[in-house]
Amino acid sequence: MxxxxxxxxxxxxxxxxxxxxxxxxxxxxxxxxxxxxxxxxxxxxxxxxxxxxxxxxxxxxxxxxxxxxxxxxxxxxxxxxxxxxxxxxxxxxxxxxxxxxxxxxxxxxxxxxxxxxxxxxxxxxxxxxxxxxxxxxxxxxxxxxxxxxxxxxxxxxxxxxxxxxxxxxxxxxxxxxxxxxxxxxxxxxxxxxxxxxxxxxxxxxxxxxxxxxxxxxxxxxxxxxxxxxxxxxxxxxxxxxxxxxxNDNFEERILYTKKLRDYIIDELLKMDGVKLNGPREKRLVTNINISFENMKSQVLLPFLDFNDICASQASACQAGSIDPSHVLLAMGRSRQEALNPLRLSINYKNTKEEAEYVLEILNKAQKKFKAVV
Ligand SMILES: Cc1ncc(COP(=O)(O)O)c(C=O)c1O
CATH class of the missing domain: 3.40.640.10 (Type I PLP-dependent aspartate aminotransferase-like (Major domain))
Structure with a gap:
């Protein structure tokens, strides 16, 4: 991811x-x-x-x-x-x-x-x-x-x-x-x-x-x-x-990835206090970026890793940095939101089952860490 x-x-x-x-x-x-x-x-x-x-x-x-x-x-x-x-x-x-x-x-x-x-x-x-x-x-x-x-x-x-x-x-x-x-x-x-x-x-x-x-x-x-x-x-x-x-199956790959991205985004938006960062349509078919109102990235990411899910806070180059995302700040997000994004970036090799697993773990994380803000 x-x-x-x-x-x-x-x-x-x-x-x-x-x-x-x-x-x-x-x-x-x-x-x-x-x-x-x-x-x-x-x-x-x-x-x-x-x-x-x-x-x-x-x-x-x-x-x-x-x-x-x-x-x-x-x-x-x-x-x-x-x-x-x-x-x-x-x-x-x-x-x-x-x-x-x-x-x-x-x-x-x-x-x-x-x-x-x-x-x-x-x-x-x-x-x-x-x-x-x-x-x-x-x-x-x-x-x-x-x-x-x-x-x-x-x-x-x-x-x-x-x-x-x-x-x-x-x-x-x-x-x-x-x-x-x-x-x-x-x-x-x-x-x-x-x-x-x-x-x-x-x-x-x-x-x-x-x-x-x-x-x-x-x-x-x-x-x-x-x-x-x-x-x-x-x-x-x-x-x-x-x-x-x-060149191989270019359009097919894009359509598949877009469908999977939209499924993940739709499911995430059903969760409590989730905000999508970036546009809904004019975005990379591979990109999902959200902020949880009540969950810190620094708590969430190790939990995802513990459950075998690789994900990022912002870009990989800034991983480990505790600075807020300059991108989210420029988009007018609060410091708190810019400090706690979750980026999932999929590709055509990711399956629906993997997506469901990630959603399950994110739901678990939300129940577990809601209090730790
Ligand atoms: C938009 C953008 N530009 C430049 C780079 C740097 O590329 P590289 O890792 O090949 O140096 C990255 C890497 O993530 C990127 O996302």
């Missing part, structure tokens, strides 16, 4: 990787055949990914994950131009928020756009904040805590109108909504492998061919001189296999 934190590596992904962890261990930059086998495997993976996303293979850059892709999208601006204004939202992932903070420390001006009570960014405010100095807008496709699907089509139109490059963090959206880059107007988009059954530590920054990105990690000539370091060949191959698998 915590697939937004990470997913299990898929069998076909692991199988595809093994040869590159064993015999085919050549460095892709070596000119002899063993090295060139690795190089060919990387390019093959790049092509599969580009086919899935409907973009050019040359627009795909491999990174170490979503965090690096987000850092690159923002920090590349340091070498860019005299423009020094960035716009993002208050509910972005820490990878964006902390990169934005860094950019502020480096002399940039950053505006953090507010969101409404369901987590939708304020489009009017976004348009008002754009100025002749704006170098980048960075807004997420789907929020990692409450699952809100942002109005990225409208955001694209606004950015186009003013000629401002747009970066989208699509880490949580990948595999859960169709992403067709040939129909989108974005300069950069971030993805991560471990959310779709590929290994941890591999990701992508899509960079539109018309956007001139600066290198982020300097060193060798890898990734067309934009991202140095010997490529993580096995993980790149695994990522290609994971993307290929996303």
């Amino acid at each position: 915590d697939n937004a934190a990470t997913t299990k590596i898929k069998d076909k992904v692991l199988e595809s990787m093994l040869p590159y962890l064993k015999d085919n261990y050549g460095n892709p930059s070596s000119i002899y055949s063993l090295g060139q086998k690795s190089k060919a495997a990387i390019e093959n993976s790049r092509e599969k990914i580009a086919a899935f996303l409907s973009c050019k293979p040359s627009e795909i850059y491999f990174t170490s994950g979503g965090t690096e892709s987000d850092n690159w999208a923002l920090k590349n601006l340091l070498k860019n131009s005299p423009k020094n204004h960035i716009i993002t939202s208050q509910i972005e992932h820490e990878a964006i928020l902390k990169s934005a903070k860094f950019m502020e420390e480096m002399g940039n001006r950053v505006d953090y756009i507010s969101v409404d009570h369901e987590g939708f960014v304020n489009l009017k405010e976004l348009e008002e904040k754009i100025s002749k100095d704006t170098n980048l807008v960075s807004i997420m496709e789907a929020n990692n805590e409450v699952g809100t699907l942002e109005p990225t089509c409208e955001i694209e139109k606004i950015c186009q109108k003013y000629g401002v490059p747009l970066h989208i963090d699509a880490v949580q959206a990948l595999g859960n909504i169709p992403i067709d880059l040939s129909k989108r107007n974005v300069s950069m988009m971030s993805f991560s492998g471990h959310k779709i059954g590929a290994p941890k530590g591999i990701g992508i920054l899509y960079v539109n061919e018309n956007y001139k990105i600066n290198s982020f990690i300097d060193g060798g000539d890898q990734e067309r001189k934009k991202r140095a370091s010997t490529e993580n060949v096995a993980s790149i191959v695994g990522l290609g296999a994971a993307f290929e698998e996303l």
Whole structure:
């Protein structure tokens, strides 16, 4: 019940990787055949990914994950131009928020756009904040805590109108909504492998061919001189296999997951003092986020773990933190509510029986801990 934190590596992904962890261990930059086998495997993976996303293979850059892709999208601006204004939202992932903070420390001006009570960014405010100095807008496709699907089509139109490059963090959206880059107007988009059954530590920054990105990690000539370091060949191959698998029964998977999500939400809302965080419809099919009026997350989560249920308070990156969720606070929730959310993130492998078990344990927890607030 915590697939937004990470997913299990898929069998076909692991199988595809093994040869590159064993015999085919050549460095892709070596000119002899063993090295060139690795190089060919990387390019093959790049092509599969580009086919899935409907973009050019040359627009795909491999990174170490979503965090690096987000850092690159923002920090590349340091070498860019005299423009020094960035716009993002208050509910972005820490990878964006902390990169934005860094950019502020480096002399940039950053505006953090507010969101409404369901987590939708304020489009009017976004348009008002754009100025002749704006170098980048960075807004997420789907929020990692409450699952809100942002109005990225409208955001694209606004950015186009003013000629401002747009970066989208699509880490949580990948595999859960169709992403067709040939129909989108974005300069950069971030993805991560471990959310779709590929290994941890591999990701992508899509960079539109018309956007001139600066290198982020300097060193060798890898990734067309934009991202140095010997490529993580096995993980790149695994990522290609994971993307290929996303095509299998895509619509069927989405429909099944949505039905299961709606069942869980409906049942949860029958419980005493349960509030849904985020919108009912325009949310990730995988996301359920609620606050219990009378139960603390710090009491509930260990109880769930004791009953073999993996779940989160906010995002995995903030697990263990006793700070209130910045996302819920931005949505206007009280400190108490922002301190005590429960995020369940399902996927198509979860069954109705598992959902029923979780609901049973949550009902038990509510009876047991009602007094401990
Ligand atoms: C929206 C979002 N962006 C970025 C990341 C970071 O991705 P990674 O774990 O691959 O660094 C995450 C991870 O949960 C995420 O949810």
